[in-house]
Amino acid sequence: MDMQGAAERADEILDSVLEEIEPDVHWVHGPTTTGGCIVTRRRTVMTVVSAQRRGSLLGVVDRFWRKGGYRMTAINNDMDFPAIYAKTRDGFQVTLIVADKGQVHFDVDSPCVRRSEVADSTSRATAFLDPEARLIPRPNIHSDFWSAGAPGVAAPGS
Numbered sequence: 001m002d003m004q005g006a007a008e009r010a011d012e013i014l015d016s017v018l019e020e021i022e023p024d025v026h027w028v029h030g031p032t033t034t035g036g037c038i039v040t041r042r043r044t045v046m047t048v049v050s051a052q053r054r055g056s057l058l059g060v061v062d063r064f065w066r067k068g069g070y071r072m073t074a075i076n077n078d079m080d081f082p083a084i085y086a087k088t089r090d091g092f093q094v095t096l097i098v099a100d101k102g103q104v105h106f107d108v109d110s111p112c113v114r115r116s117e118v119a120d121s122t123s124r125a126t127a128f129l130d131p132e133a134r135l136i137p138r139p140n141i142h143s144d145f146w147s148a149g150a151p152g153v154a155a156p157g158s
Helices: 003-020 051-067
Strands: 027-029 033-035 038-045 071-076 083-087 093-098 104-109
Touching: 003 038, 003 051, 003 093, 003 104, 051 071, 051 083, 051 093
Parallel strands: none
Antiparallel strands: 027 038, 033 038, 038 104, 071 083, 083 093, 093 104
């Protein structure tokens, strides 16, 4: 497998877990990076996930990854910054990290593969990101379910 093939496989992994989450969350692409012989693809969730709903989200992802045969390599049960680390059968490292303000990040690191050019992902993001933005902003999309109980989050149109 070359880096482009690894990037496409990483996109499949990311697409499948994000499609599993119900109700849907909105996300944007994070930067793709390459180094040595590894490719990393990233997705950042723009839906506000309240502290009260984080456990539900992590549970959905954990069950989906386990059902898919992923091997859990570490689980961080921190109340504010929980994370799940797992490995696929074909050697891809997958991570879900809850960061500042409850922003959820998914990363996939490939195993070592042959060097090649890597094209941008063809997966269509479900949230808007200003092309001029230098940084991905904090989560800013309200969900009646995922944002329940989050302070200072207004529903669209209010």
